Amino acid sequence: MIVGKLVGTDGAPLENISVSLKKAGTGVNTEADGSFKLRAEAGVQLLHISGLGYVTQETSVEVVAGKTTTLPTTTLRINEHELAEVKIMEQRSLNQRPASISKMPIAPLDLPQAAVTIDRQVLEQQQVLRLSDALANISGLYVTSTTGGTQEELGSRGFAYGSNNTFKNGVRFNNGVMPEASSLERMEVLKGSTAILYGNVAAGGVLNLVTKKPQFERGGSVGLRVGSFGFWKPTVDVYGAVGNSQKVAFRINATAEKANSFRDKVESDRVYVNPSLLFELTPNTTLVLEGDYLRDNRTPDYGIGAIDYQIQESRTRFLNVDGANNATNQTSTTATLTNRLNDNWQIRGVAGFQRYANAQRSASRPVASAVPATYGNLTRGLQRSETNENYYLAQFDLTGKFRTGFLDHTLLLGADADQYQTTAIAYTNPDSKLTANAANTAFDIINILDPNKVIAQPKERLTGFQDLVRNTYTKGNTRRAGFYVQDLLSVTEKIKVLAGLRWSYQETPSDVYYYNTFVNRNTKPAPVAGTLVNNRRYDNAFSPRLGVVFQPVKTTALFASYSNSFTPNTGFDLEGKSLAPSLIDQYEVGIKNDLFKGALSANITAYRIVNSNQSQSILPTDPRFGTSRTPSPQELAGQVTSKGVEVDVQSKPVNGWSVITGYSYNNTAYTNSNIYENGSRLRYNPAHTANLSLFYNFSSTFGNNTFLRGLSAGFTTYYVGDKLAGRNPRLLDPATGLAWKTADANKFITIPNYTQFDASLGYSYERVSLRVKLANILNELSYNMHDDNSVNPIAPRNFSATASYRL
Structure with a gap:
């Protein structure tokens, strides 16, 4: 037996240093106190001592049979020629990295x-x-x-x-x-x-x-990002083993953020903390605990407004009231237990909880008027709401690989269950009647085109948010569960079949209480006779999936697949029964390629999605309407079809260059409707998008001994075209079933196409790095919109810089 101890030049013990017999090839690693014990045959042995960052040593030791040879304490010197930094980059292509x-x-x-x-x-x-x-x-x-x-x-x-x-x-x-x-x-x-x-x-x-996950190697970074419009954001990321443990590691990400905006009177601040722990319970079992806390306060901003469905071009116009605020707190925790049973089988369990709380005080949304009779005058009402949600999840998966006859299987068996517990409080004017649609009275009147214009104010109006009182209290308790099985069968090396089935169950109860606003203005709900509305829904659906993959060569795959999904509905049929879920069929074909020995992945996908039983109203002119047991009967007779093509190209870093590019075309339209024109596109979906990101790292060309080795530069461009908002024009009035008397009652709003171009420059030296970015260099102006409100401009040309120090 050979025993000894290794220490550093400071006398501290060295752990996890390799000590081996050069001839026999056997060895051990030192313990936490630097000690080691090594069995050896009698005779002269050459001892090899090595560790990352230290000078390797070799020494001869004479071993006597039946005796222990004790070596004097050995000091290892730091290797001054060790590389200052080693970067391990992802070398798997887009088509090789499992998600x-x-x-x-x-x-x-x-x-x-x-x-x-x-x-x-x-x-x-x-x-x-x-x-x-x-x-x-x-x-x-x-x-x-x-x-x-x-x-x-x-x-x-x-x-x-x-x-x-x-x-x-x-x-x-x-x-x-x-x-x-x-x-x-x-x-x-x-x-x-x-x-x-x-x-x-x-x-x-x-x-x-x-x-980001915990790591046993200690490290991390601290940084500060600053930018246009008073933006600043400090960050910290720290990770490592807990103490000297080899079984428990931690990580903490945290950041704060505060900013004004290119929008008048809009500001935001937020705090985020993301702690996590990794436990190696056994060599084959790990437990990851992750937490998440986010506090986000910002000014609610419903944009610049529209008149007669026409955008009144502006970037800065603010139409909300002073004191408007949207406050959100979100807390979550997740536990993931993974056990590798053997080389082929693994079980994984996930438990999660999330708490979401939101309180909003804002003016009502500036909705586009169908007739511009007010010449830009906007009557602002006040709205206030409080939403709380608790979300629970449990999930279990068993995955494994096995063979039956000539078939190789990759199997997934799983089950999940989750629950949403939600409460929502809506406020209203205390003088409103006790109805679900109680309207807020006016707060004031402004002019969209000229905020400084003096307008006569309403005689009776709210003076502030404090005047609003609670109106409705809504409780929801959605419960869902599902069981699923999926199998990837390798029929041959070139042909694979993916088949599976899921059964889902969903229960959606909802209770609405009306407050007695004349008595209990800001207390707990006080339901009185006739003020409780109950709604119960029970839905279930099967979701099948079938796909075939053909690989003529190992780097190319052609595939075709069918799958469906479901969407629960809220309406009732002619007999007063709840509508069944709408089933949506999806067909997809494509080709995936790894080109140039895997340096570049290029994928093309075409799809067709059909909701052939979409919920739609049965019109009063329909003969069946008179026999209905519900006042607003619906049926699963509509149809919406989405079809398109997507291209995704992504490279590995090659000679310093890396590229990501893509293109998409989509058309989503009504293809069978009793209200809308067939072929009428659905809103919000751009017909075309295109993207390109190109970056170059100078170190691959200029080596490790020049000033340019830490320099990188690149640009990103993103195109969004042909997009609609507003409201789909209707052929018929759903309330009467008759043609619209006013042809322009509903209109589309065309959103301008735009191309955003960003440029970035980065430099790193030892542990310090600096990155700068200029976004929207072309200063393009376009909007993100919801219906005919929330006309929110995209940000103009802006600058940001990030400095960080690696710990």
Whole structure:
């Protein structure tokens, strides 16, 4: 036996240093106190001692049979010629990196569905601040609106990404507030139907935000970002082992943000903290605990207004009242337990909780008037609301690989259950009657075109938010559950089949209480006779999936797939029964390529999505209307069709260059409607988008010993074209079933096309880095809109700079 101890030049013990017998090839690592014990055969042995960052030593030791040879304490010197920094870059292509949102350990090349992953290096290189900044990397994913300027609503393939379609670490995320981008490790987008995996999701796809994880190696960074319009944002990211543990690691991301705006009177401030812990319970079992806290306060901003469905061009016009505020607090925690049973099988359990609370005080939205009789005069009312939501999730997945006969299987078995507990309080004018649609009285009158214009004010009006009293108290308690199975069968090396089925159940109770506004103005709800409205819905649906992948060569895959999803409806049929969910069929074909030995991935996808049983009103002119047991009967007889093409191209870093580019075309329209013209496009969905990001790292050309080695530069451009808002013109009045008397009662609003061009420059030296960015260099003007309100201009040309220090 050979025993000894290793210390550094400061006398401190050295842990995890390799000590081995050079001839035999066997060895051990030193313990926490620097000691080691090594069995050896009798005779002269050559001892090899090495550790990262230290000078390697070799020494001869004479070992006597049956005795322990004790070596004197050995001091290792630091290797001054060790590389100052080693960067390990992602070397798998876009089609080789599995996305955790797919729940299966298969490469995207084997998946009959379009998928895109954007890693942290790209997000940092482009200095992404909001999710909308990252859209320049993903074709067909776009901003639909920014209602009130408090959130970014996304869409894809003609369908909105609501909270059901937005995830963080695999758990649904309430997108009523802008998520924090500085904590992201990557963004994952699974396009098309994912109902088999997640149940009630829209047909366009899902977005998963993956946060940075704990590491046992100590490190981190601190930074400060400043920019136009009084923007500043300090950040900190610290990670490492807890103490000297090899079993527990931590990470803490935190940031604060404060800014004014290019918009008059608009300001914001927010605080974000993202702590996480990693436990290696056994060599095959890990537990990750992740927390998330976000406090976001900002001025609600419903934009510049419109007159007769015409945008009154401006970038700065502010139409809200003084004192308007939108305050959101969001807290969440997630526990993920993963156990690798063997090389082929793994189980994974996820438990999540999220608390969302929002309080808003604002003027009512400036809705576009059908007839411009007031010449820009706008009567502002006041509105106030409070929303609270508790969300619970439990999910279990079993994945494994096995073989039956000539078939290789990659199997997923899973179950999930979640619950939304929501409460919402709406306020109204105390003089209003006790009805669900009690209107607010006026606060004042301004002019959209000339805010300084003096206008006679209403004689009786609210003096402030303190005059509003509680009107309704709504309780919701949505409960969902699902069971699913999915199998990827490798029929041959070139042919794969993905088949699966999910059953989903959803229960949606809702209770509405009306306050006695004349007695209990600001107390708990006081339901009186006839003031409670109950609504109960019970829905279930099957979601099948079938896809075929053909790989003529290992780097190319052609695929075709069918899947469907469902959307619960809220209406009632002729007999007063609740409408069944609408089932949405989706067909997708495409080709995925890894070109130039995997240096470039180029994918093309074409899709057709058909909701052939969309809910629509039965008109009063319909003979069946007179036999209806419900006052507003509906039926599943409408149809909406979405079709399009998407192109995604992404490269690995090659000779310093990296490129991401893409293009999408989409047409989503009514194809069978009793109110709207067939072929009439749905709003918010751009017909065309295009994106290009090109960056160059000078170190690959100029080596490691020049001033330019830390320099990088690049640009990002994003085009959005042919987009509509406003309200779809109707052929018939749904209230009467007759033709509109006024042809222009509803109108589209055409949103200007635009191309946003951003340029970035970065420089790193040892532990310090500096990045600068000039956004919207061309100073393009366009808008994000919701219906005929929330006409929110995009930001003008602006500047930002980020300085950071690596710990």
